[in-house]
Amino acid sequence: MHRATKAALISAFIFPGCGHFFLKSTLRGAVFSIFSAGCLYVLMTFVMGIANDISEKLVSGKMPFDISRIMAEISSQLYGSASEAPHLASLLLLGFWGVAIIDSFILARKLPEPIENSKK
Numbered sequence: 732m733h734r735a736t737k738a739a740l741i742s743a744f745i746f747p748g749c750g751h752f753f754l755k756s757t758l759r760g761a762v763f764s765i766f767s768a769g770c771l772y773v774l775m776t777f778v779m780g781i782a783n784d785i786s787e788k789l790v791s792g793k794m795p796f797d798i799s800r801i802m803a804e805i806s807s808q809l810y811g812s813a814s815e816a817p818h819l820a821s822l823l824l825l826g827f828w829g830v831a832i833i834d835s836f837i838l839a840r841k842l843p844e845p846i847e848n849s850k851k
Contacts, residue, residue, distance in 0.1 A: 733839075734754070734839045734842075734844070734845075735835075735836045735837075735839035735840045736836070737750075737753070737839075738750035738751070738753050738754050738835040738836060738838070738839040739832050739833075739835050739836040739839075741753050741835070742763075742828075742831045742832045742835040743828075743832045746764060746767065747763040747764060747766075747767040747827050747828045747830075747831035747832075748760040748761065748762070748763030748764035748765075748767065748831055749764070750831065750832070750835030750836075750839075751763060751831070751834070751835050751838065753835075754835065754838055754839055754842060756838060759834065759838070763827060763830075763831040763834075766823075766827050767824055767827045767828065767831070770820040770821070770823045770824035770827065771820075771824060773816055773817065773820035774817055774820050774821060774824065777814070777816070777817040777820075781805065781808045781809065784808065785801060785804055785805065785808070788804070789801075
C-alpha cells in the first residue's frame with residue numbers, strides 16, 4: 732500500500748491529523764487534531780447537557796421511564812436548541828476531517844519515498 736493511501740486512511744479512520752503524525756508532519760497534525768478536538772468538545776458538552784437534563788427528569792419522577800417518551804424528549808431537545816454552536820461545531824468537525832484526509836494524501840505524494848521502500 733502506498734504511503735499516501737496509508738496516511739489518508741489513518742487520518743480517515745482514527746482522527747484528523749493522525750495521518751500527518753504518521754508522515755512526521757507534527758505541526759500540521761497538531762493543528763488538525765487541536766481544532767477537531769475543540770469541535771468534538773463542544774459537541775460532547777452539548778450532548779452531555781441533554782443527557783444530564785433527561786436523567787435528572789427521570790430520577791426526580793418528572794418524566795416516566797418510557798423509552799418512547801425518552802426518545803421524544805431527546806428529539807425535542809436536539810431540534811429545539813436555540814444554540815447554533817453544536818450545529819456549527821459538527822459542520823466544522825466534518826470539514827476539518829475531510830480536509831485532513833485530503834491534505835495528508837497530498838502531503839504524502841509530495842514527500843520523497845523512504846530509502847527502504849525504493850529498494851523493493
